[in-house]
Amino acid sequence: MQLQSLTPSSSHSLLNSIPHFPTRPPSTAARLPSSRLFPIQSAYRYDPVTYPNAVGPSRADWQSSCAILSSQSQLLSQDEQPPSIHPSPASDHLASSVNGHNSTLENLNLVPIANLSDNSALKPQPKPLTITDLAPAPMHGSKLRVAYQGVPGAYSEAAAGKAYPNCDAIPCDQFEVAFQSVELWIADRAVLPVENSLGGSIHRNYDLLLRHKLHIVGEVQLPVHHCLLALPGVRKEYLTRVISHPQALAQCEHTLTKLGLNVTREAVDDTAGAAEFVAINNLRDTAAIASARAAELYGLDILANGIQDDSGNVTRFVMLAREPIIPRTDRPFKTSIVFAHEKGTSVLFKVLSAFAFRNISLTKIESRPHRSHPIRVVDGADAGTAKHFEYLFYVDFEASMAEPRAQNALAEVQEFTSFLRVLGSYPMDMTPWSPPRED
Numbered sequence: 001m002q003l004q005s006l007t008p009s010s011s012h013s014l015l016n017s018i019p020h021f022p023t024r025p026p027s028t029a030a031r032l033p034s035s036r037l038f039p040i041q042s043a044y045r046y047d048p049v050t051y052p053n054a055v056g057p058s059r060a061d062w063q064s065s066c067a068i069l070s071s072q073s074q075l076l077s078q079d080e081q082p083p084s085i086h087p088s089p090a091s092d093h094l095a096s097s098v099n100g101h102n103s104t105l106e107n108l109n110l111v112p113i114a115n116l117s118d119n120s121a122l123k124p125q126p127k128p129l130t131i132t133d134l135a136p137a138p139m140h141g142s143k144l145r146v147a148y149q150g151v152p153g154a155y156s157e158a159a160a161g162k163a164y165p166n167c168d169a170i171p172c173d174q175f176e177v178a179f180q181s182v183e184l185w186i187a188d189r190a191v192l193p194v195e196n197s198l199g200g201s202i203h204r205n206y207d208l209l210l211r212h213k214l215h216i217v218g219e220v221q222l223p224v225h226h227c228l229l230a231l232p233g234v235r236k237e238y239l240t241r242v243i244s245h246p247q248a249l250a251q252c253e254h255t256l257t258k259l260g261l262n263v264t265r266e267a268v269d270d271t272a273g274a275a276e277f278v279a280i281n282n283l284r285d286t287a288a289i290a291s292a293r294a295a296e297l298y299g300l301d302i303l304a305n306g307i308q309d310d311s312g313n314v315t316r317f318v319m320l321a322r323e324p325i326i327p328r329t330d331r332p333f334k335t336s337i338v339f340a341h342e343k344g345t346s347v348l349f350k351v352l353s354a355f356a357f358r359n360i361s362l363t364k365i366e367s368r369p370h371r372s373h374p375i376r377v378v379d380g381a382d383a384g385t386a387k388h389f390e391y392l393f394y395v396d397f398e399a400s401m402a403e404p405r406a407q408n409a410l411a412e413v414q415e416f417t418s419f420l421r422v423l424g425s426y427p428m429d430m431t432p433w434s435p436p437r438e439d
């Protein structure tokens, strides 16, 4: 995997290219003049002496820009339609490209038939689209851009690299920004941690899946190997505080006590961000729980290695895209759904029996209270009415939506529920992994 360590100039060219990206017309936010993307200074000063291995200021520029995009995009309607594959009249002037076919409206031959001259047979004809042109694929060079929440060295970045070797991993300061960078065609995929073998489900991220229209197109399971990191020369006895992502703190709770540390725990947004924070602020009383790679990037020492309470600590991440993938049956697939019903509890029993009856194994079931926020249940005309549900149920099952048994199960589920959404049908991560050896 290649890190998104953009030079200032490449960072600018990335953002300057936003108005020219898409085959599909970019949204209002993406069409902002690029000059409006750079009024904000970096949140911190990049100091190459303090962190020789850290990424440069361009990452902060990138994050600032994402933040601007994020705030701009909140002005857009929630119900904005996904951009159409055909350029709209307003964007006819834009050169567009379909997976490497550089094209304007004319040479894509999308003009009305009447505009073709009689001797059109003599004219060079456009190259026909092939099936690969229609598949969701990166629009900007051969590298997939994968947005993740956190800074370089975060586990989500490693998950992006496992799912898409050779991708450009793009750090975002919030999950919301990672989602929106895909929705706005700045990134091709977003990576989202959803559950951990020790800490359980990451509920907030399930809620995000529902608030956005992205589709799950893949999953990866990542063994997570935590380290205790501090500034060079700092000893465990000097520590009064340990900071990290709440999941990482939970996963190391017992080991921290066993190490004899008398420290307060403080939660921050991501593990590598904690390491960066210790380094930037030159904190000699604070350690971070993060990866060995974060130690290397931010110039910290590893005081203790493999401090997770369970050596079989695995986090599951899902990969999100604007378009669903076409489900197949030639390899194991998983499907994720979310459903709700206005009243009555027997619906859960009925739904589960729809799967049991067809021998479809469930790998996950999660319920989320959902009293305060109404969900818009869209009808055929895409109008929709707001409905309040007591609980939402998230279910993962081991079948592909290309299989008749899965289709029949969902047809039945639909009969019992008032709200049903397929979050995605995607290949299961079958890679074997083994816990790292404890020394």
Ligand SMILES: O=C(O)C(=O)Cc1ccccc1
Binding pocket: 150, 153, 154, 155, 156, 157, 193, 224, 245, 247, 248, 269, 270, 271, 272, 315
């Ligand atoms: O903070 C990170 O590095 C993440 O990617 C989230 C996370 C935190 C703890 C375990 C796995 C993923």
